[in-house]
Amino acid sequence: MAEHVDIVEVGPRDGFQGIGPFIPTERKIDFLRRLYATGLRRIEIGSIVSPAALPQLADTPDLLAACADLPGIVPQILVPTEKHGLKALQAGSDFLAFVLSVSESHNRNNVRRAPMDSAAEYGRLCAAMPEGADMRLNIATAFDCPFDGRVAEDDVIALLDVLVPMRPGAEVCLCDTTGRAAPDHVMSLFRRAMARYPQVTRWALHAHDTYGLGLANVHAAWLCGIRVFDASFAGLGGCPFAPGATGNVATEDLVWMFDRMGVHSGIDLGALVPVACDGAVIPGGLSGGRVRAALTAKG
Known part of the structure; x- marks a missing residue:
């Protein structure tokens, strides 16, 4: 395998945040350790936000502390405001993912x-x-808004014109928040953005699979030269602030696709599938993906 892809596991944040029944912290840490054991190294472990807004993520500092026992892990923490970003830094985080939306409504x-x-x-x-x-810069609703529909590429570029000069070395992730993007749109926006901002050397895609186009959109971004992709084990997820959006593309589906393409991810699919199977039965969770079911089918 001559080529390499970096898969960012966002299940412990994006996958868990919309689940109502609180997942015990000990179980979250167990999932974190098992995901790490599959070869995943960059993991979005949670978010520093108001506990009233997302009570499921109130124990993010505990997960960050647990990372001290996992050599080589890169724990990423999502923050939606300056105040929460400063709190994450005070808690000991050294990798923030700041999120804001192109769409004013969102x-x-x-x-x-x-x-x-x-x-x-x-x-x-x-x-x-x-x-x-x-720092990672997450551009939410880069393709579509749950309230306003398709987002104009010009609006994305206008926002990036403001943001990119603030930290040119940040990784920039275009997020298909609703899962309504199509491969041609993904390719068009990435090609335009990458040509406009040559100073940005790290790009990523955060894709949802609401309409079954998650893998197709990942592959479209791959053809543009993108090598960093978010995914959630068992396809768990869905934005609480994007009505109707389901989970990210399943991590196991991405690993399967890239394995078949001869692209190295460093992730052991055989070890990942059992973790995904357990993730799919978390009470209150909404799972997705196809590979898990295909590899565990009987007869």
Whole structure:
């Protein structure tokens, strides 16, 4: 396998955040350790947000502390505001993922402020980042908004024009928040953005599989040169602030596809499938994906 892909496991954040019954912290840590044992190294372990807004993620600092026992793990923490980003840094995080939406409707529904207000907070948070800390910039509703429909590429570019100069070394992730993007749209936006911002050397895609196009969109981004993809074990997930959106593409589906393509992910599919099977039966969870069922079918 000459080529390599980086899969970012976001199940412990995106997969768990919409589940109502609280998953015991000990069980979350067990899932984290089992995911690590499959070869996954970059894992979005949670989010620093208001416990009232997302009570499922209130124990994110406990998961961060558990990472100390996992050599080589890169625990990523999602933050939606400057205040929560500073709290994550104070908790010991050194890899933040700041999220804001292109769509004003979605950004206001999510964090009660306009996108440009969030952009200003991102800039201040970047300035406060200590040396050695890393930043990912998640551009939500880059393709489609649950309230306004398809998002114009010009609107995405206009927002990136403001954000990219604030931290050119940040990884930029375009997020298909609703799962309504199609492969041609994915290719068009990535090609345009990558050509406009040559100073950005790290790009990523966060794809949802609401309409069954998750893998197709990942492959379209791959053809554009993208090598970092978010995925959630068992296809768990769905944005609480995007009505109707289901989970991310399943991690096991991505690993299967890239294995068949001869692309190295460093992830042991045989070890991952049992973890995904257990994830799929978490009470209150909404699972997805196809590979898990295909590999465990009887007869």
